[in-house]
Ligand SMILES: *[C@@H]1O[C@H](CO)[C@@H](O)[C@H](O)[C@H]1NC(C)=O
Ligand SMILES: *[C@@H]1O[C@H](CO)[C@@H](O)[C@H](O)[C@H]1NC(C)=O
């Protein structure tokens with residue numbers, strides 16, 4: 270599994286990207302390639318981003334704990350806090366030192382960790398570094414970050430969607446339970462990265478958009494469950510999303526020709542009783558079993 274994933278990444282890095290270079294005749298800065306999801310496709314870009322973040326986290330942590338650069342009660346302190354909290358929490362580190370030396374392949378390779386990283390940079394980091402207080406106190410770091418993103422461009426929604434698709438593909442191919450994925454487990458690639466309700470909801474949206482009915486139901490159900498504890502998403506809204514995902518599945522489901530359906534369905538209509546889908550079988554698995562016989 271690791272090998273295949275690695276190959277997939279290598280394919281994107283070494284086959285897709287050089288094509289982009291050839292058509293441009295010579296190497297141009299990344300942002301002129303018009304690639305909308307660079308981080309989802311290139312392991313080395315992802316690692317560079319991770320490296321940048323590590324430096325930044327050290328600077329911010331120090332500023333947060335030991336100086337008056339982020340005054341208590343200020344907006345900037347709130348942004349920095351949210352960002353750091355997400356960083357430490359998603360990596361399972363107790364303190365920054367634990368993070369150092371952990372810059373191994375696994376983090377960037379694991380799409381769950383990559384998803385958290387891109388999400389955090391996109392939604393939490395911008396608030397920090399575009400704040401004028403940040404520029405005033407951390408001019409050189411601020412310039413370094415601006416330079417980085419001038420070269421590589423900011424993570425986009427396309428990055429997040431591509432990563433979500435990757436997670437969904439892995440889930441489908443290896444038939445992994447969503448709960449396991451949300452805990453950062455992908456086969457032998459075990460990390461401490463976890464997903465929160467907002468991330469599960471985003472993955473649900475991609476599954477729904479691409480008509481992966483079983484996955485959509487599973488991710489919506491998990492988002493709803495996690496939201497009870499993390500309070501990052503509205504449970505009512507998630508219940509509504511789940512209801513919709515189930516209705517959509519049932520509308521497309523056809524009992525009399527279920528074995529001819531695409532393997533993205535359960536083998537029966539799903540009721541709105543919580544976790545009913547857990548008792549249904551995925552057509553994917555029925556077809557798999559028939560194939561094995
Ligand atoms: C997970 O977190 C624990 C506790 O912080 C740490 O000891 C361990 O090395 C981490 N594992 C990985 C794979 O990062
Ligand atoms: C499944 O649900 C759909 C929509 O709710 C309904 O039209 C259909 O008759 C149901 N099929 C079965 C086999 O119950």
Ligand SMILES: *[C@@H]1O[C@H](CO)[C@@H](O)[C@H](O)[C@H]1NC(C)=O
Nearest residue numbers: 542543544545546547548549
């Ligand atoms: C799933 O099946 C088990 C065992 O048959 C049953 O006890 C449970 O109530 C079922 N759950 C749902 C949500 O239908």
